[in-house]
Amino acid sequence: MSRRRPPALAGVVLGLLGLVLTLFAASPAVAASYRYWSFWDGANARWAYATQGPSTARPADGSVIGFRFSVSKDAAAEAAQPRAAADFAAVCADTAPAAGKKRVALVIDFGVPEDAPAGERLPQDAPRAVCAQVAPAGTAAEALAEVAKPLRYNASAMLCGISGFPRAGCGEPVADSGAGSAAATAPAASGTPAAQGPPPAAGDARDSGPSVGLVAGIAAIAALAAAGVLRSRRRRR
Structure with missing residues (x-):
C-alpha cells in the first residue's frame, strides 16, 4: 500500500519556516x-x-x-x-x-x-x-x-x-x-x-535586516498553516 502524500499545507508550512530561517541567516551582524x-x-x-x-x-x-x-x-x-x-x-x-x-x-x-x-x-x-x-x-x-x-x-x-x-x-x-x-x-x-x-547612521546594519513585524507575520502565517494541517489530518482519520 502506497503512503499517502502529505497535505499541500504541510509544504506551505515547511516553505514558510525555511523563509524565516533564511531571513535570519541572511541578516547582517548588528553594529553594537x-x-x-x-x-x-x-x-x-x-x-x-x-x-x-x-x-x-x-x-x-x-x-x-x-x-x-x-x-x-x-x-x-x-x-x-x-x-x-x-x-x-x-x-x-x-x-x-x-x-x-x-x-x-x-x-x-x-x-x-x-x-x-x-x-x-x-x-x-x-x-x-x-x-x-x-x-x-x-x-x-x-x-x-x-x-x-x-x-x-x-x-x-x-x-x-x-x-x-x-x-x-x-x-x-x-x-x-x-x-x-x-x-x-x-x-x-x-x-x-x-x-x-x-x-542610527545612514546605512546602519540595524536597518538592513528583516523587520520584527515581517518575521512575526511570517511566523503567524506558519502557525495558522500548521493548525490547518492538523485539522485536515484529523478529518481524514
Whole structure:
C-alpha cells in the first residue's frame, strides 16, 4: 500500500519556516558600538550617564558635567566615562563667583588614540578640566561653548565635535574589535541612552535586516498553516 502524500499545507508550512530561517541567516551582524561624544553628570566624585542631552540640561551652580569621546556601546552601563574625577572644587577653585552667573565645572575627555577616526589625532591639550561661567538659566551646551569652541552638531542637534575634534563623523557605527574602549570603566549609574546617545547612521546594519513585524507575520502565517494541517489530518482519520 502506497503512503499517502502529505497535505499541500504541510509544504506551505515547511516553505514558510525555511523563509524565516533564511531571513535570519541572511541578516547582517548588528553594529553594537558607536564613535561619539557621550554626556555625563558628576556628583560625589562619581559619573552618571546623563538622562538628557546637553542642549536641554540646565546644570545648577556648583555642578560638574563631563564629556567623553570614545567607541562605546549605545547603553549607559557600557559607555566609556570621563577618566578624570567629577570634582567641582578642584576644577573651579581658581574661578571666583560672579554676580548673575553660575559656575559649572566641565571635564572634557578626548579619549584614546585608538578611538579617534582614521587620519585624526587627539588635541594636544586633552584631556582638560575647565570652569565655565554662564547665566543662571544656561544649558550644559552653553557652558561647553564658553570653554571649548568650536562645537559641531548634526541636523538632529546631536553633539558631534568639541574643540574641532573630530573634524567629521557623528555617531557612526563601528564594528566591535575588542580594542580601543575595551579598557574603559563602566559608569557609576545608568541613565537613558536614547536621550543623548547616537542615532542610527545612514546605512546602519540595524536597518538592513528583516523587520520584527515581517518575521512575526511570517511566523503567524506558519502557525495558522500548521493548525490547518492538523485539522485536515484529523478529518481524514
